[in-house]
Amino acid sequence: MLNYILQRVGLAIAVAFTVSLAAFLLLNIATDPAYAIAGEEADPEVIEQIRIRYGLDRPLWVRYLDWLTGVLRGDFGVSYYWNKPVATLVAERVGTTLTLAFSALFVTIAIAIPLGAAAALNRNTWVDRLALWLAVSAQAVPNFWLGLILIILFAVMIPIFPVSGDHTWLHFVLPAFVLGASSVPPVMRLMRTGLIEVMGSDYIRTARAKGYRGQTLLLRHALRNALLPVVSVLAVQLGQKVGGSVITESIFAINGLGRLALQSILGADIPTVQILIFLFALVFVAMNLLADILNAALDPRIRIR
Amino acid sequence: MSRILKHPAQSVNTVEQLPPSPGQLARTRAWSHRGFQIGTGILILLILVAIFAPYLAPHHPFQQSLPNRLLPPVWVEGGNWTYPLGTDQVGRDYLSRLIYGTRVSITIGLSAATIGLLIGVTLGVLAGYFGGWVDHAVSFLLTTQLALPGLLLAMALVFFIGPSLIVVICIIGVLHWTYFLVVTRSATQHIRSLDFVAAARASGASSRQIIWHEILPNLSSKIIVIFTFELGIAILAEASLSFLGVGIQAPTPSWGLMIAEGKEAIFYRPWLVVLPGMFLFVLVIGANLMGDGLRDITSPEEKS
Numbered sequence: 108m109l110n111y112i113l114q115r116v117g118l119a120i121a122v123a124f125t126v127s128l129a130a131f132l133l134l135n136i137a138t139d140p141a142y143a144i145a146g147e148e149a150d151p152e153v154i155e156q157i158r159i160r161y162g163l164d165r166p167l168w169v170r171y172l173d174w175l176t177g178v179l180r181g182d183f184g185v186s187y188y189w190n191k192p193v194a195t196l197v198a199e200r201v202g203t204t205l206t207l208a209f210s211a212l213f214v215t216i217a218i219a220i221p222l223g224a225a226a227a228l229n230r231n232t233w234v235d236r237l238a239l240w241l242a243v244s245a246q247a248v249p250n251f252w253l254g255l256i257l258i259i260l261f262a263v264m265i266p267i268f269p270v271s272g273d274h275t276w277l278h279f280v281l282p283a284f285v286l287g288a289s290s291v292p293p294v295m296r297l298m299r300t301g302l303i304e305v306m307g308s309d310y311i312r313t314a315r316a317k318g319y320r321g322q323t324l325l326l327r328h329a330l331r332n333a334l335l336p337v338v339s340v341l342a343v344q345l346g347q348k349v350g351g352s353v354i355t356e357s358i359f360a361i362n363g364l365g366r367l368a369l370q371s372i373l374g375a376d377i378p379t380v381q382i383l384i385f386l387f388a389l390v391f392v393a394m395n396l397l398a399d400i401l402n403a404a405l406d407p408r409i410r411i412r
Numbered sequence: 413m414s415r416i417l418k419h420p421a422q423s424v425n426t427v428e429q430l431p432p433s434p435g436q437l438a439r440t441r442a443w444s445h446r447g448f449q450i451g452t453g454i455l456i457l458l459i460l461v462a463i464f465a466p467y468l469a470p471h472h473p474f475q476q477s478l479p480n481r482l483l484p485p486v487w488v489e490g491g492n493w494t495y496p497l498g499t500d501q502v503g504r505d506y507l508s509r510l511i512y513g514t515r516v517s518i519t520i521g522l523s524a525a526t527i528g529l530l531i532g533v534t535l536g537v538l539a540g541y542f543g544g545w546v547d548h549a550v551s552f553l554l555t556t557q558l559a560l561p562g563l564l565l566a567m568a569l570v571f572f573i574g575p576s577l578i579v580v581i582c583i584i585g586v587l588h589w590t591y592f593l594v595v596t597r598s599a600t601q602h603i604r605s606l607d608f609v610a611a612a613r614a615s616g617a618s619s620r621q622i623i624w625h626e627i628l629p630n631l632s633s634k635i636i637v638i639f640t641f642e643l644g645i646a647i648l649a650e651a652s653l654s655f656l657g658v659g660i661q662a663p664t665p666s667w668g669l670m671i672a673e674g675k676e677a678i679f680y681r682p683w684l685v686v687l688p689g690m691f692l693f694v695l696v697i698g699a700n701l702m703g704d705g706l707r708d709i710t711s712p713e714e715k716s
Contacts, residue, residue, distance in 0.1 A: 118555070121552070122552070122555050122556050122559055125552075125556045126556055126559050126560060129556065129560060130560075130565075133565070133568075133569060134568060134569075134572065137568075137569050137572040137573050138572035138573070143572075243697065243700055243701065243704070244693075244697065246644075246696075246700055247644065247693050247696040247697035247700055248693055249648055249651050249652065249655075249668075249671075249689060249692050249693070249696075250648075250652070251651075251652060251655050251656075251668075251671070252671060252685070252689035252692065252693070255671065255675060255678060255685050255689070256685075256686065256689070258678065259678060259682045259685070259686070263678070263679055263682075349561075350561035350562070350563065350564060351563075353561075353563055353564055353567070353656075354563070354652060354655075354656070357656060368564055368567075369567070369656060372567050372568050372571050372658060373571070373657065373658075375571075375572070377572075380568050383564065384560070384561060384564055384565055384568065387561035387564060388559045388560050388561060391558070391559045391561070392559050395558075395559070
């Protein structure tokens with residue numbers, strides 16, 4: 108077990124470094140940061156001065172190492188656009204995005220698990236078909252459009268929720284639903300196939316033979332095992348929620364990391380953008396690692412492999 | 413259906429009776445798969461709309477008419493049949509722009525999914541066939557790609573390189589190959605261990621010949637299934653980028669961009685947002701239903 112964990116941690120660290128390299132290189136090759144600071148029409152002399160002032164005249168790999176050592180010490184650089192340390196910008200907004208991500212995860216769980224279980228227990232009936240059609244539809248709905256439709260329905264036509272902002276919990280209801288809905292199809296399908304498999308297994312037949320019926324059978328024996336794979340997928344989905352916050356936060360004007368990312372891109376603010384890409388990737392790597400370890404802890408076959 | 417039903421009757425007369433071929437079985441299943449029929453129907457219809465857009469659109473998609481700004485659709489009070497779905501902020505016919513939007517979405521979807529296919533299948537077949545360090549390297553690349561926040565990276569790259577049709581296609585394509593890779597890699601590992609590959613190798617075929625003539629033809633149905641799914645994903649990615657202002661630029665009629673433009677008037681003219689989203693939804697659900705159907709038809713053992 109320890110061996111397996113160490114191996115996964117080593118891989119996660121290697122991926123984290125590669126991701127930092129990718130985030131830095133892609134952005135610094137795609138554009139010249141000096142032009143991004145000064146603007147496209149700036150004087151060549153001004154550009155040259157900026158290059159020297161910001162240390163952009165040094166070779167790319169020196170700049171990367173400089174940036175990386177800074178990041179490891181917690182120094183994320185200074186934003187060109189906001190004129191603030193990037194670390195401050197991130198610290199101000201990280202709580203909002205985490206609140207949104209966890210509320211979205213709650214929405215996913217509250218919809219996907221009962222729906223998947225209902226579909227599995229009523230296999231090939233209208234319940235099952237309805238659940239599958241919902242999943243297919245949810246996969247085809249553009250996230251940002253769903254957000255706008257909900258604004259039209261529940262903020263304009265029937266004004267229950269506020270249109271935008273992040274001051275009270277009411278502000279988070281619609282965004283959490285939009286962000287959570289996108290994870291419903293995969294989690295629901297997994298719950299459904301998992302429960303169908305478990306219900307057909309030998310130990311359930313044994314439990315039935317021993318006289319367990321209905322709720323006891325379902326709750327004490329079947330659900331617990333069907334939920335195991337779902338838990339690790341939920342960890343991965345939580346990592347994706349943070350990345351998915353870009354669209355949701357932009358639509359509902361929530362001042363989190365996702366909106367910061369869009370604003371920084373449109374402001375050509377390379378230091379902020381590269382940190383955010385790196386941080387979002389780190390969250391994903393961490394959640395994946397957590398999922399791997401959970402999987403191994405719950406299923407001994409994986410760690411022996 | 414009738415071909416299959418005839419078999420028992422024929423077997424009375426003929427001595428040797430062949431079971432139905434995989435192709436025949438697949439066709440029979442296709443005829444009875446409703447999701448596949450609906451999906452394929454939607455996709456064919458919208459591709460035809462894209463091809464014949466100039467003949468179908470009642471107006472030119474760029475033609476502005478300032479006296480006719482923000483007209484409502486015909487079923488809302490104040491609408492008229494000259495502009496069946498109304499007009500936008502600068503008086504362009506909304507139906508014509510929606511029809512031309514089909515072109516943008518389908519062109520980008522097909523091209524980006526093709527780029528993803530080329531990258532993913534190449535890496536997947538190489539990793540699956542050669543194994544060893546090639547497999548390790550490709551797996552590491554896969555893990556890294558999965559970790560990167562795709563939408564955010566696409567937004568940043570498109571913005572910094574400069575938004576244009578080609579850039580949007582290339583960036584979306586380059587970021588959407590993992591699904592192709594995962595499936596072709598494991599399928600190649602499986603096929604590689606089968607007898608006919610060993611036979612080909614024994615008869616002196618090179619790795620290259622085996623990959624082209626033995627492995628790729630056997631992957632084709634799986635690749636087509638993923639392609640239809642990725643088509644939907646790429647179309648949604650383009651719409652998201654254009655909606656956020658870092659994709660297709662005005663005045664090109666992209667559905668995502670139209671939703672962003674319509675958002676300004678969402679309180680009084682919701683149809684400006686609702687209509688392009690419905691087109692997008694129908695196109696993507698068509699692709700997904702076709703993909704689901706193709707998977708059920710070509711490999712029913714994976715049906716859930």
